[in-house]
Amino acid sequence: SNPFEVKVNRQKFDILGRKTKNDVGLPGVSRSKAIKKRNQTLLKEYKEREKTNVFKDKRFGEYNTKITPEEKMIRRFALERQQNYGKKNIYNLNEDEELTHYGQSLAEIEKLNDIVDSDSDTEERGTLSAELTAAHFGGGGGLLRKKVSSEQQDEEEEKPKSRKELIEEMIAKSKQEKQERQTRRESALELTEKLDKDWKEIQTLIARKTPKSERKDKEVEKPKPDEYDMIVRELGFEMKAKPSERLKTEEELAKEEQARLQKLEADRLRRMRGINEQANKKRPSHMSADDLADGFILDKDDRRLLSYKDGKINIENEEEKEEEEGEEEEEEEGEEEDDNEEESQEESAGEDEEDDAADSHSDLESDLESEEEAAGNKEGKKHKANENESQNVEKLDPKSEAAKSELPYTFAVPESYETFKSLLAGRTVEQQLVILERVQKCNHPSLAVGNKAKLEKLFGFLLEYIGELATLDLPELRTIDKLVLPLYNLCQMFPEAASDSIKFILRDAAHDLEEVIEVKGRAAFPGLDTLIYLKIISLLFPTSDFWHPVVTPAFMYMSQLLTKCRITTLQDVIKGLFICCLFLEYVSLSKRFVPELINFLLGVLHISLPKNQAQGYTVVHPFTPVGKNLELLFVCDKEDLKSWEKQNVPLSIVTRLKETSKTEINHIRLSCLALCFDLIKKCAALYESLPSFHEIMHPVRILLTQHVPVNEYPEKMQEWYHSALKELENKVKHYTPLICEKKKPVPLKQYTPKIVKVLEFGRKQAGSKKEQERKQLIQRHKRELKGAIREIRKDNQYLARMQLSEIMERDSARKRKVKELLGSLATQEGEWKAMKRKKWKS
Numbered sequence: 067s068n069p070f071e072v073k074v075n076r077q078k079f080d081i082l083g084r085k086t087k088n089d090v091g092l093p094g095v096s097r098s099k100a101i102k103k104r105n106q107t108l109l110k111e112y113k114e115r116e117k118t119n120v121f122k123d124k125r126f127g128e129y130n131t132k133i134t135p136e137e138k139m140i141r142r143f144a145l146e147r148q149q150n151y152g153k154k155n156i157y158n159l160n161e162d163e164e165l166t167h168y169g170q171s172l173a174e175i176e177k178l179n180d181i182v183d184s185d186s187d188t189e190e191r192g193t194l195s196a197e198l199t200a201a202h203f204g205g206g207g208g209l210l211r212k213k214v215s216s217e218q219q220d221e222e223e224e225k226p227k228s229r230k231e232l233i234e235e236m237i238a239k240s241k242q243e244k245q246e247r248q249t250r251r252e253s254a255l256e257l258t259e260k261l262d263k264d265w266k267e268i269q270t271l272i273a274r275k276t277p278k279s280e281r282k283d284k285e286v287e288k289p290k291p292d293e294y295d296m297i298v299r300e301l302g303f304e305m306k307a308k309p310s311e312r313l314k315t316e317e318e319l320a321k322e323e324q325a326r327l328q329k330l331e332a333d334r335l336r337r338m339r340g341i342n343e344q345a346n347k348k349r350p351s352h353m354s355a356d357d358l359a360d361g362f363i364l365d366k367d368d369r370r371l372l373s374y375k376d377g378k379i380n381i382e383n384e385e386e387k388e389e390e391e392g393e394e395e396e397e398e399e400g401e402e403e404d405d406n407e408e409e410s411q412e413e414s415a416g417e418d419e420e421d422d423a424a425d426s427h428s429d430l431e432s433d434l435e436s437e438e439e440a441a442g443n444k445e446g447k448k449h450k451a452n453e454n455e456s457q458n459v460e461k462l463d464p465k466s467e468a469a470k471s472e473l474p475y476t477f478a479v480p481e482s483y484e485t486f487k488s489l490l491a492g493r494t495v496e497q498q499l500v501i502l503e504r505v506q507k508c509n510h511p512s513l514a515v516g517n518k519a520k521l522e523k524l525f526g527f528l529l530e531y532i533g534e535l536a537t538l539d540l541p542e543l544r545t546i547d548k549l550v551l552p553l554y555n556l557c558q559m560f561p562e563a564a565s566d567s568i569k570f571i572l573r574d575a576a577h578d579l580e581e582v583i584e585v586k587g588r589a590a591f592p593g594l595d596t597l598i599y600l601k602i603i604s605l606l607f608p609t610s611d612f613w614h615p616v617v618t619p620a621f622m623y624m625s626q627l628l629t630k631c632r633i634t635t636l637q638d639v640i641k642g643l644f645i646c647c648l649f650l651e652y653v654s655l656s657k658r659f660v661p662e663l664i665n666f667l668l669g670v671l672h673i674s675l676p677k678n679q680a681q682g683y684t685v686v687h688p689f690t691p692v693g694k695n696l697e698l699l700f701v702c703d704k705e706d707l708k709s710w711e712k713q714n715v716p717l718s719i720v721t722r723l724k725e726t727s728k729t730e731i732n733h734i735r736l737s738c739l740a741l742c743f744d745l746i747k748k749c750a751a752l753y754e755s756l757p758s759f760h761e762i763m764h765p766v767r768i769l770l771t772q773h774v775p776v777n778e779y780p781e782k783m784q785e786w787y788h789s790a791l792k793e794l795e796n797k798v799k800h801y802t803p804l805i806c807e808k809k810k811p812v813p814l815k816q817y818t819p820k821i822v823k824v825l826e827f828g829r830k831q832a833g834s835k836k837e838q839e840r841k842q843l844i845q846r847h848k849r850e851l852k853g854a855i856r857e858i859r860k861d862n863q864y865l866a867r868m869q870l871s872e873i874m875e876r877d878s879a880r881k882r883k884v885k886e887l888l889g890s891l892a893t894q895e896g897e898w899k900a901m902k903r904k905k906w907k908s
Contacts (some may be wrong), residue, residue, distance in 0.1 A: 068094070074214060104864050112865060320510035327508055331475035473497060477505045479520035486527040487534075495548045502552040503527070511559070522563035525556040529567055532602070533595035541594055541718050550605060557606045564606065565616045571599055572619050579626060584828060586633045588688075591641040594720060600648055610655035617652070624649060628662040632688050633673065634695050636719045636731065639738055642666055644717060646745055650752070657752055664749065664762060670742045671769050674699035674735075683765035699735045706732035712782050713737055736783065743786040746770075750793040758803045767794050 071094035077086070123129075126145060127138040227235075314322075480486035490498045511518040532549055535542045557564040575596050582589040603609075603620050611617065624645050633639060649663045669689030677696050685691050701707060706729050715737050723731070747767060753759055769790050777782055 071095075082545060100860070101864075104861070108861060108864060112868060114116060131414075225907045317510075317512035319513050320507065323507045324510065324513055327475040327504060334472055334475060441612075466721065473500055473504075475504060476508045477501060479505055479509050479517070479524055480527065481520075481523075483527050483530055486524070487531065490531070495545050498545075499548060499552065502549075506552070506555065518560070521556060522560050525553070525560065525564055526567045528553055528556070529571070529599075532598065536595040539721060541721065543716075543718055546598060550602060552601065555604060568599070568603060568606075569614050569619065571596075572616075572623055574621050576619070576626070579630070583630060590632055590634075591627060591631045591638050594717065597641060597644055597673060597717070600645070604648065604651050609652040612656075621652065625660070625662045628666045629687060633669070633698065634739075636698060636734065637723055639670065639673070639698055640715060640717070640720055640734075643670070643715070643738060643741055643745070650745065650748055651753070657755070659753060659756065659762075661762075664766070667742055667746055667749070668766055668769065670699065670738070671766070671774065673697065674739050674742075675773055675775075676700055676702075682768040683694075699739055701732045701735050703729075703732055705729075707736070707778065707780055710736045710780055710783075712740055712786075736780075740783055740786045743783075743790040747790040747793045750790070754797050759797060760799060763794055767791070770794070 071092065073091040073093055074087055075086075075091060127133045133141075187738065203452050282437055477489070480489055489501060493501065505524065506521065509517045509520055509523065528549065532546050532553070535546055575592060579589050580591075600620055600623075603616060607614060607616050609617050628642060631638065631642075633642065644664055646666055649660050652658075653660060665686040668683065669685055672685050672691075673691055673696055675697075690696075710733050711728070713733075716733065719726075719734065723734075726734075750759075750763065756762065770787070774787065776787055779787065
C-alpha cells in the first residue's frame with residue numbers, strides 16, 4: 067500500500083484498555099471501492115434509464131380471481147375509452163360522428179377492400195368463387211384433381227384437365243353468368259316500363275272528384291297528429307341561427323328617439339293647421355291617347371350652355387343658379403302664404419281646364435284657341451275651387467281641434483323656473499310625466515353640446531316644483547310620488563349635479579335651524595317640503611354607505627331635528643314619528659345604531675301616560691319629565707277608545723288637524739301610539755345583535771311593563787303592545803359578564819439551595835431510560851441523515867462526471883470528423899491548384 071494514502075486518526079487522549087476501530091484509514095481504497103460499486107449499480111441504471119427489457123402484464127384483473135370475466139371485460143372497455151378520451155385531436159370537431167354512404171362507413175370504403183365489377187351482382191359483391199381461389203392461391207391442387215363423374219357406379223374415370231383448360235372454362239362460365247344477369251336486368255326494365263304505361267291508362271279511368279260533403283267527412287275522420295310528431299315537424303321547420311343586429315349605443319338610441327318625436331310633432335302641427343298631405347301632392351293630369359302635345363308652352367328655357375373644363379362637361383354653374391332660384395322662391399312663399407294659396411288655386415284650376423281640353427280633343431286645335439278658352443273659363447273654376455276648399459276646411463276642423471288638444475312631441479328645456487312651471491301648469495299627472503320624458507329624450511346630452519347643462523338645471527327645477535307642491539294647503543302627495551321617477555332618471559344621468567342640488571337644500575335647512583336655535587333657544591320641526599326631501603334622498607342615493615356626501619349630512623340633520631326641536635303639538639309628534647320611520651329605512655341594511663331614535667320613541671311613550679313622576683327611566687331632551695305638554699297622546703275618553711280602529715297616519719294630515727273634531731284627534735293619537743309600538747318592535751329586531759341591546763332597551767321595557775295602562779286600551783292596541791313587549795323580552799344576551807381570569811398561584815421564593823449533580827466533562831447527563839433511548843434515537847437519526855446527504859452528493863458528482871465524459875467524447879468525435887473533412891478539402895484544393903499550374907505552364 068502507498069504510505070501517502072494512509073490516514074492516521076490520532077486521539078486527543080490515550081486511554082488504557084480502550085480498543086479503537088479506526089486508528090488508521092485508507093481513503094484511496096475506500097474511494098476505489100465506492101467508484102467500483104457505483105459503476106455496477108448507478109452507472110448501469112443511468113445507461114438503461116430509457117430502455118425497457120421486461121414485459122409486464124398490465125391487463126386489468128388478469129390475476130384477480132375474485133372478479134368475474136364479464137366484469138373484467140366491462141372494466142377493461144371502460145379504461146380503454148377513458149384513455150382514448152383525452153388523446154383526441156383538439157381541432158377535430160366532428161370526431162364522434164361517423165360519415166356513411168348508403169349505410170356503409172366511408173372509412174371502410176376508403177380501405178378499398180371491395181373492388182368488384184359494377185356489372186356483378188350485389189349479393190356476390192366482395193366474394194371470390196372457390197374455383198378462383200383454388201386456382202390462384204391453392205396451387206391448383208384442388209382444381210387438378212380427378213373429377214368424379216355421375217357414372218361413378220360404372221367406375222368410369224375421366225382424364226384430368228390441365229390448368230389452362232380449367233381457367234378457360236372458368237372464364238366462359240363467368241361470361242355466361244354475366245350475360246344472363248344482363249338479360250334479366252333488361253327484361254325487368256321492359257316490364258316496369260310496360261307496367262307504368264298500363265297504370266297511367268287505368269289511372270285516368272279511376273280518378274274522379276269527390277263531392278265536398280264527402281271531403282268534409284274525410285277531413286273530420288282524419289286522426290289528429292301526435293304531439294311528438296308535431297314537435298319533430300316544428301324542429302324541422304325551425305329557423306336556424308342568424309346573425310343578429312348589433313346593440314345600438316345610447317347616442318344612437320337618443321338620435322332615433324329624437325327623430326321619431328320630431329316626425330310626430332310635424333304630423334301634429336300639420337293636422338292642427340288643417341293641411342291635407344294628399345291634397346298637396348300633385349296629381350298627374352289626364353292625357354288623351356290622341357294628344358300630340360301641341361299645346362305645350364315652354365315657360366322657361368331649360369337648355370344649358372355646353373362647356374368643358376379640364377376635359378369634362380361643366381354643369382355646376384347651372385345647378386348652383388337653379389338652387390339659388392329655388393331658395394328665393396321658398397323665401398317668397400314663406401313671406402306671402404295667402405298669395406301662394408290663391409296662385410295654387412289658379413294653377414289647379416288651369417290644370418283642370420287643360421284636362422277638360424284634352425278630353426274634348428283640344429289638342430287638334432291651335433295654341434291660340436286653347437289659351438283663349440282657358441282665359442274664358444278661369445273665373446268660374448276659381449269660384450268652384452274656393453267652395454271646395456271651404457268644405458275641406460270644415461271637414462278638417464275636428465281633426466285640427468284634436469291635434470291642438472294633443473301634447474307636443476318636442477319640447478325645449480326651460481331656461482327658468484317660471485317657464486318650467488308654466489309648462490306643467492294645468493296638466494294632469496300623466497301629461498306632466500309625458501312632458502318630462504319628452505324633454506329628456508329631445509335634449510339628450512349626446513345630441514348637442516349644451517344639453518347636459520340644461521338637463522342639470524331641469525333637475526333643480528323639478529326638485530323646487532316638488533317642494534312647492536308639498537307646501538300647498540292640500541299637498542299633492544300622489545303627484546309628488548309620480549314625479550319621483552323622472553327625478554330618479556335625471557339623478558342617474560347627472561349624479562354630481564343632483565347631489566349638489568340636494569346638498570344646497572340641506573345646507574340651507576340646517577343653517578335656518580341653527581339661526582332659530584341661536585335666537586330663540588329652541589326650534590320647531592321643518593315644513594312638509596323638507597320632510598319629503600329627506601324621503602326622496604333615501605330613494606335617490608344609497609343609504610348603507612359608511613360615509614356619503616348626501617346621506618351623511620341628511621343623517622346629521624335628522625338627528626338634530628329629533629334632539630333640538632321641541633314637542634309642543636300633535637303635528638310635531640307626527641313629524642317626529644315620520645323622521646323615525648325614515649331613520650329605520652336609512653339603517654335597514656347597515657344596522658347602524660341611532661340613539662336619537664330610541665330616545666324619541668321613549669319620549670313618545672312618556673307623553674302618552676298621565677301626569678306622574680318618571681320612575682325607573684329618564685327622559686332626554688326634547689321631552690321633559692314635568693311640563694304642560696306631557697299628555698299630548700293621552701286619551702281618557704272611553705267612547706273614543708272603543709270606537710278607534712287601526713289606520714295609517716297620512717303625512718298630509720299635518721296641514722288639516724285644526725279642522726278635525728275631538729274624536730278624530732283622539733283616534734289620531736291612538737294611531738300614533740300604535741305606530742310607536744310598531745317602531746319599537748322593528749328596532750328590537752334591528753338591534754338584537756348589539757352586545758348592549760338589553761341595556762339600551764331597558765328604559766323602554768320598564769316603561770312598557772310598569773307604567774303603560776294596557777287594560778284601558780282597545781284590543782287591537784293591546785295586541786300591538788304585547789307583540790312589542792314580546793320582541794324585547796325574547797332576545798337572548800350575547801355576552802358574558804367580566805370576571806377575573808383564573809391563574810395558578812405564584813409560589814413564594816424560598817432560600818433553600820438547589821443541588822445539581824455535576825458530571826464529568828464530555829459525558830451525557832444521566833436520566834431515565836426512556837429519555838436516554840430517545841436521545842440515542844435522535845443522535846442516530848442525525849448521523850444517518852448526514853450520511854445519506856453525503857452519499858447523495860457523491861452520487862450527483864459521479865453522474866455529473868459521467869455526463870461530462872459523454873459530452874467530451876461526442877465533442878472529440880465531432881472534432882476528429884471536422885478535421886478529416888478539412889484535410890480532404892485541403893488535399894482537393896492542392897490538387898486543383900497543381901492542375902491549374904500545369905495548364906498555365908503548358
